[in-house]
Amino acid sequence: MSQVFETVYNVPLTCQSCVDSVSKELLKNEGITNVKCDLATQTVSVEGSTPPSQIIESIQNTGRDAIVRGTGKPNSAAVCILEDFTKEVSDLSGQQDRDVYGLARLISTKVDEMFVDLTLTGMKPNGEYYASIRSSGDLSRGPLSTGKSIFTLPKVSCDETGKCQQYVSVPFGIDSLIGRAVTVSPNSTKVFMDSMTGVIARSAGAWENDKYVCSCTGKNIWQEREKAKDRGIN
Numbered sequence: 001m002s003q004v005f006e007t008v009y010n011v012p013l014t015c016q017s018c019v020d021s022v023s024k025e026l027l028k029n030e031g032i033t034n035v036k037c038d039l040a041t042q043t044v045s046v047e048g049s050t051p052p053s054q055i056i057e058s059i060q061n062t063g064r065d066a067i068v069r070g071t072g073k074p075n076s077a078a079v080c081i082l083e084d085f086t087k088e089v090s091d092l093s094g095q096q097d098r099d100v101y102g103l104a105r106l107i108s109t110k111v112d113e114m115f116v117d118l119t120l121t122g123m124k125p126n127g128e129y130y131a132s133i134r135s136s137g138d139l140s141r142g143p144l145s146t147g148k149s150i151f152t153l154p155k156v157s158c159d160e161t162g163k164c165q166q167y168v169s170v171p172f173g174i175d176s177l178i179g180r181a182v183t184v185s186p187n188s189t190k191v192f193m194d195s196m197t198g199v200i201a202r203s204a205g206a207w208e209n210d211k212y213v214c215s216c217t218g219k220n221i222w223q224e225r226e227k228a229k230d231r232g233i234n
Contacts, residue, residue: 003109085142
């Protein structure tokens with residue numbers, strides 16, 4: 001992949017040794033052209049064509065966690081959390097707390113092209129799946145109400161732990177995908193009630209998100225990160 005974009009992460013950095021460790025690990029990845037670490041803001045900026053999921057994994061290899069704070073230029077990124085709609089469990093506030101089995105990050109590099117960075121976890125060991133962009137974002141009946149497929153990604157195969165990753169180009173601009181659903185099914189043409197699904201939502205571009213405390217919960221980003229990890233969002 002030759003398309004270069006910038007991604008910004010929050011990473012716990014306490015000293016120059018941290019900076020050196022993170023920078024060295026990231027530069028092992030093919031496709032990364034530049035890494036900038038800022039101790040004062042606890043941020044790491046990465047330029048290149050490497051998928052964000054791979055960058056996060058590299059940072060985690062150093063014993064630190066990472067949170068994506070922004071990807072690409074303004075209005076050029078989106079995210080989709082893939083959930084299991086077969087059970088509906090409400091928390092005390094009445095919000096649905098479904099199991100999460102995947103995350104799709106979408107990064108625009110051209111007007112009519114995006115890259116999908118898909119990560120699935122907790123799936124069937126050695127299972128094979130197809131992610132599909134749907135015509136609708138209606139989740140009233142989970143994946144069954146998302147309409148027809150407008151684009152199906154190539155088959156992705158999970159390892160023995162049920163984890164798989166995919167990074168692939170799709171011929172769409174971001175504005176045509178916001179509000180549509182993504183489904184993940186073992187069948188290339190059909191979805192089932194237990195297929196994973198979620199709606200594509202716009203996310204921050206690089207350096208657009210400086211929030212440190214969530215206004216709705218009062219938790220800082222690392223507390224929110226722990227909550228997200230508990231739900232399977234990595």
